[in-house]
Amino acid sequence: MGDFPDLPVRPALPRIVDALADGGAAVLVAPPGSGKTTLVPLALAERIGGRIVVAEPRRVAARAAASRMASLLGERVGETVGYTVRGDRNVGPRTRVEVVTTGVLVRRLQRDAELPGTSAVILDECHERHLDSDLGLAFTLDSRAALRPDLALLATSATAASEQLAAVLGGAEVLEVPGSPYPVRTEWCPPPVPLVGRSDPRLLDHVAAVVRRALGEADGDVLVFLPGVYEITAVAGRLAGVGVPVVTLHGRLPAREQDAVLRPGSARRVVLATAVAESSLTVPGVRVVVDAGLARVPRLDQGRGLGALVTVAVSRATATQRAGRAGREAPGTVYRCWSEADHDRLPPWPEPEIASADLTAFALDLACWGTPTGEGLALPDRPPAAAMEVATSTLRALGAVDPDGRVTPRGRVLAGMGVHPRLARALLDGAPAVGERRAAEVVALLADDTLTGNRGDLVAARRALRDGSLPALARRWRDEVKRLIQAVPADARGAGDGALGDDLAAGLIVGMAYPERLATARQKGGRTYLMAGGTAADLGDGAGLAGAAWLAIAVADRSPGHANARIRLAVAIDEATAVEAGAALLTSADEVRWHDGELVARTVDRLGAIELAERPLEPDAHLRAQAVRDGVRKEGLNRLGWSSDARALRERLAFCAAAIGPPWPAMDDESLLARADDWLGPDLTTVRRRADLQKIDAGTALRRLLPWPEAAHLDDVAPERIQVPSGSRIRVDYGDPSAPVLAVKVQEAFGWAATPTVSGVPVRLHLLSPAGRPVAVTSDLESFWRNGYPGVRAELRGRYPKHPWPEDPTTAVATRRTNVRR
Known part of the structure; x- marks a missing residue:
């Protein structure tokens, strides 16, 4: 078919195209570098009319795939092959193959589930199991079943996890392409010393050493897999003076810098990359892969609403996929920075994102589709019930869904703005307050905190983007700001409150997005803050926000084993702005309670868990007695005045309860506390503090529990x-x-x-x-x-000779004296 490169998938192209003819569905399993991402769409375009839409999980992969296919046709991107990613579109009137991100595919399906003009959808790299990938698959299948039986669907995977995919596609045919373009040899390179956890800096020393070894032992470029930008920067520093260029590839880079890495170079180089290089794109010149064996995945603390990126060991499937990068253009070598024994203990597959990520946007997409719980959709895995409940509660608070979980008109507006529902709410409600431009500038930073240039102060980051201090990021930021401004509905636009300065306006937008992260310093000038959600959060050393009385926190995470969260990005604000942003969390309540040995009675104004003000309260006798009862439970019954007679009476009554039973009352602590009203009630109304408890005569109080008429016989029974x-x-x-x-x-x-x-x-x-x-x-x-x-x-008898010791004590006369008188 066509003048295609001789890649492993080429002989299978006729079989693949036949399986998709007339609206067919199939699963294609092919190893990395086999040509499934580039050759299959072109072959389909030759055979069937209409547009072929290829959905990739990452923007860099979408652009790279489009560029590669265009080059195979001898054309420029935007002619036969184009792409669409958020904020960037390059298609033309002749475009037959369009590569999009899975997020873009989901948005298109939401706008028009029939996908008019589209003949086939290819969902690439389904094994990565991103949320948008799962939704794109489920929505496409639903559309095929109800509206488009003629729509061809191909789900591709670089690993052999095909059974689940085939079942989700209703028993679709599984097409397997064996082999790899070129063989890849494995070198096991465990660290020379045991490491303490996955953040041990000695691992990065070891990775750098393995890279140097690989440069000396093998030819070609070296692709190094690291979990994140921090590790990339650290390893780049350790490779200073290595003798070849060291370049980076990750999602935070501007598009043109990413594209530059994906173009062939004349000199040998080391490419330090995150998971973006795992699939769907070829880094030219690579013959060697050095794999640190780690990945960074999102985790959500459901109870605190705090997300975190957690470093985990890769799965065996991911390790295989990474190794395949070394054999895409020639025989290669993979250096794995762990032992073969450790490899056997790795999980077989990566955990799907649905199992641990924030599901708020996912739940809104389900609600917009008309399936709030996902019931009836062909999702590869069901969403966890607890995470869905948290997500739905958040959407209800945003006004995006009704009490039954159905999407509201406001929810559809939020879903169409192309950002997380929280950020969409901040843009929608913040634009009339501060103006759509200022709101969009802040939301753009919240949507992609990599634009801050690692600054912890959002206002300082925005200032740097405005004045050109961050030229590499400013263009991407301005493009996103423009897109967001256009997304604001006409009836939500406004000049904003000119009296609110830029800094406080930014804080208002952050607070609207994350009201539970509005925070106040626990002590004046301190670095620990209490967030409205109830979690404490610490400013890092050197943070420019130190000393601020209030913060609107944009990014915070909590590492496992740490009680406090860490503040990553925030804005200094004042109390009035916090109250405005967190208006939904404001409460005023009367509080009558026992605290630290005192009866506390006050009216408290709160912003979530943060106390704003308090006023004295004179409670009624009932509330006061109830609080004191709670105090007795906390302080314990021993706080009462227990004379020896009172203790003796309690013991006699306890005996009666054990020997006779009802109506004699039980005297254990739990039973007495349960009946505190019956025996302590009259005494509690005068209690104000711990010393007052000690004045209560417990014996007199206990007699209130004596049952009558049985009480008259207490001296007989006990x-x-x-x-x-x-x-x-x-x-x-x-x-x-x-x-x-x-x-x-x-x-x-x-x-x-x-x-x-x-x-x-x-x-x-x-x-x-x-x-x-x-x-x-x-x-x-x-x-x-x-x-x-x-x-x-x-x-x-010998020791006490003066005392009687009769042989028969049962007939002897008892005596208190030494000997019986005769």
Whole structure:
């Protein structure tokens, strides 16, 4: 077909095109560099009429694919082959193949689900499992089923994870292209010393060393995979003096700099890249890949609403895909910075983005499609219920969906603005307040914080973009600002409040986007802030915002194991601006509570979790008593005034509850706290502080729980004292509710043939020597006299000769004296 390069996919092109003829659907599995991204669309364009739309997950890949296909045809981009990415479009009247990002495809489907003029959709690199990729696949399948049965659909993957894709496509045919353009040899290069975590700087030292080794051992350009821009910058510094140019490739680069890396060069070079270089594009000249084995993926802290980019180990599938970059143009080598044993322990596939990312925009797209929960759509994986609930709650707060989750007219406007719903809301509602240009300038920075040039102060970053201090970024920023201004509906435009300066206007927009991140300093001049969402956040060292009383925080993240978030990008504001931006979070509530040993009664104005002002409050008796009850629960019952008589009464009542049961009340802490109103109620109304609790007579209060008429017989069922044979009345110890204890001298128990009982419960006798020391414990006195007493008598009669030690204690006369008088 055509004069196509001899790549592995070329022999399979007739079979692929036949599978898609007449609106067919298929899954194509082909390794990196096989030509699936460039040759398949051109072959389809030769066979079928209409436009072929190729959807790529990344902008750089979309532009690169279009450029490569145009060069194969000997044309310029914009003729037969064009592209459309956010903020950049290059197509013409003759364009047959259009490469778009998956986000652009989703927006087109939302505008017109029939995709008029489009004959085939190719979803490239579906294995990467981005949110837009999942939506693009699901919406296209839904459109085919309901509106466009003639629309051909091809889902491609560079890995063998085809079964799930085929099932999602309704059992579509799986077409596999075997082999790789060229063989790739693997070198295992684990670090020489154990590393501490994935952020250990020694790993970057090791990667730089492996790059130097690769330059000395192999020919061709070296493509180095690193997780992010920070690591790219660090490794570039470590490669100073390496003898060849070191260039970078990542999503933060301006388009022309990205395109320059993708053009063949005359000199050997080292290309330091992020995941953008994993698929769908060829970095010319590469014969060697050095893989650090790491990737940076988004994670959302659902409870705090804070996102973070987390560094994780790559999957085996991703490692295979990266290695394939070395064999696209000639035999190559991959240097993996880990061991073969570690490789076997890697996860087989990357985690889909839907499992851990912020789903707010995803949920809005579902609502706009008419499927708020995604039910009925052919999504490869169901969205997590908790994340969807958080996303839907956010959309309800923005007015984007109704209580049933259906999209509102306002929601459709927000969805059409091409930014996250939070930012769309800030642009829509902020434009009348500060003017659409100022609002758009800030939203453009929030939508792509790489435009700030690593500044933590958003206002300073905007100033640098305006005055030309960041020339490489200014053009991209201005283009996005222009696009956003055009996206503002006519009825939302306005000159804005001229009295609000640029800095506060920026803070207002940031606060409108992220009201829960409005923050106030915990102490004057401090670097720790409390956000309206309730999370503490710290300014980094050297941040220019130190000392600000209030911040509107644009970017913050929280690393695993850290209680506080880190502030990455913010604006200094004042309290009035915070209150205006976070109006939906303002509350005023009466608060009556027990705090740190005091009754607190006040009216509090809050912005979320932030206290703005308070006023004294005189609560009614009921609220006061309820707060004091809470205080008793916190402080514990021991805070009450417990005399020895009160403790004894509690123990007697506890015995009654255990031995007899209802109506005798339980006396454990939990039960008493549950009935605090019944016995403490009258005393709580006078309590103001901890010292007042100690003035409550617990014994008098407990008597309020005595059941009547049973209370009149308390001395019968649980007597305070028991008269022993000697005539003494000895206090009973009810400390153990299951067994009352009576401590009595052996001589005073003579004549007792059997164990005494209380309410049918045998008393536990602690038998004492004449000196009051324990000699035996028994609940079976008859057995003791028979078996234990002879030994006690033999041991003690010599020690205490003046005391009686009869052979038969059951018939002897009890006495408190030394010997019985005759």
